[in-house]
Amino acid sequence: MIGLRSKRIITDSIIYIVLLVMIFLWLFPLVWMILRAFDTAPGTMSSSIFPQGYTGDNFKALFPGGVSNYDSYPYLQWFFNTLLVAVISCTICTLFILMVSYALSRLRFKARKKLMNIALILGLFPGFLSMFALYYIFSLLELTDNLIGLALAYSLASGTGYYIVKGFFDTVPVAIDEAARIDGASRNRIFWQMIIPLSKPIIIYTILTTFIGPWCDYIMASVFIKDSNKMTIAVGIRSWINSLETQQKYFTRFCAGGVVISIPIVALYMVMQKFYVAGITGGAAKG
DSSP: OOOHHHHHHHHHHHHHHHHHHHHHHHHHHHHHHHHHHTBSSOSSOOSSSSOSSBOSHHHHTTSTTSSTTGGGSOHHHHHHHHHHHHHHHHHHHHHHHHHHHHHHHHOOOTTHHHHHHHHHHHHTSOGGGGHHHHHHHHHHTTOTTOHHHHHHHHHTTGGGGOHHHHHHHHHSOHHHHHHHHHTTOOHHHHIIIIIGGGOHHHHHHHHHHHHHHHHHOOHHHHHHOOOGGGOOHHHHHHGGGSSHHHHHHHHHHHHHHHHHHHHHHHHHHHHHHHHHHHHHHHHHSOO
């Protein structure tokens, strides 16, 4: 018979093998894209998995002066368009989520539970299901092909993402609110001057999650934005590989653009990782 120690070794070995396979499957496409970003061959067709030669020209082509046809593919303009949309949307979404979550955590009113359940269910549906209805409404308001309109479209249903933030506010002692109310503080003052300073981890978590959505989104942006100079990066670099002809010219530049756009997100997560973990674990502690 196999002893307990042997069983544990076999079980651990199987787990580690499975994890290594999963890590390989997850990392290989990323490593391959980074390597192709430095490839001297511009197209998708290659005689080998890894590049035969390396160059930095694909990254230089993303910036003014790097190539002669830069004006047709203004990557830097797309970058700042994406940054503008992400910052506006992130600001609005963060404020909405924090205020809705605090209200649901502290206030008791009729139909509160029903509203929470409805919002939770609606939040389970992907946002692009409402995309065409939003496009029709925004077109009537002349907010299509507009970066501010796109940011508002990302922000409209943000309040439905209250659940984790509400869980964090539930862990903040209600005694703080009650003591402040006795001293004459309003709900508004309690929220901004007392609860918000105590909620740094969940605020960081909310900022990160609401920033990364618009930063990486393609579907909503591709419907709302048609002007080449107003495109976000996801839509812009996708135009480089819309056809087989453009794929053979710009695929490695597309990979380079994908690497550059990922750098800010990676940097944010590395700098704010401890706050992100504290926020999500604090919000999951009590619902």
